[in-house]
Amino acid sequence: MPEVIIPGPAGRIEAxxxxxxxxxAPIALILHPHPKAGGTMQDPVVITLYEMFAKRGFSTLRFNFRGVGRSQGSFDAGPAELSDAAYILDYLESINDSARACWVSGYSFGAYICLQLLMRRPEIDGFIAVSPPANHYDLAFLAPCPASGIIIAGDKDGVAAPSDIERSLTKVRVQKGEEIERAIVPGANHFYQDKLEELEATAAEYLDRRLAAANPSTLPSIEELEDEIDDFDEEE
Structure with missing residues (x-):
């Protein structure tokens, strides 16, 4: 996973x-937790999501918001971080101009920025938002949500409780044909300690299902090929 330095709106961005x-190949952008709580692109949940997309053939990028690590600038509590995400998505699209799909994903504060970005970029095909802190940020701006995705939470999360997420989502509408799924990781706290594998399995199941629906295989199965060979032998 090579390091890249991208000239950003507030100076260099480390990615x-x-x-x-x-x-x-499709592209995926991964967004990290709150910088003031120690969030960086090296967070274990962020790396788990990053590697999950990469293993499925996505060109995948994660980066440090301004003021984090080697990224220049100062934390702005949301607006500037959204600007960073939009800028980096532009960059990712520019180096993958034939990408057949675009996904965004984020964890905690990064999930909030992920959902904000979704509302502004119609090219985004899907999202995976992990533990958006609905007790701090109202999700009512998803009105209507323009793309399908999944929101994942841990049932032991004291920071972004599933009940807060559900309460916030009662105000949310989605565009026709789109759906926001919800999933719970049993026993997981906000940091998914000892539950990263379960988190990845939950996210991967959703992503694989969406990819299969978008790109159904047109190739015959092994059984179908064997039947065709048997039929050909009988004709001979």
Whole structure:
């Protein structure tokens, strides 16, 4: 995962980028937790999401918001971080101009920024938001939510409790044909301590299901090929 330094709106932005070898591969942008709570792109949940997308052939990028790590600038409590995310998405699209799909994902504060970005970028096809802190940020701005995605939370989360997320989502509408799914990781706290594998499995199940629906295989199965061979032998 090579390090990249991107000239950003407040100076350089430190990032990690995994380029897919697949022509026209989809892209994924991963956003990290609150900088004032120690959030960086090296967070274990962020890395878990990053690696999950990369393993599925996505060209995947994560970065440090301004003022974090080697990224220049100062924390702005949301507006400037959203600007960073939009700028980095532009960059990711510019180096993957034939990408067949665009996904965004984030954890905690990064999930909030992820959902804000979703409302502003119609090219985003799906999202995975992990533990958005609905007790601090109202999700009513998802009105209507323009793309399908999933919100994942831990049932032991004292920071972004599932009940807060559900209460916030009661105000949310979605565009026709889109859906916001919800999933709970049993036993997981806000940091997914000892539950990263379960988190990845939950996110991967959703992503795999969406990818299969978007790109149904047109190739015959092994059984179908064997039947065709048997039929050909009988004709001979």
């Amino acid at each position: 990690r980028y995994e380029e897919s070898e697949i022509p026209g």
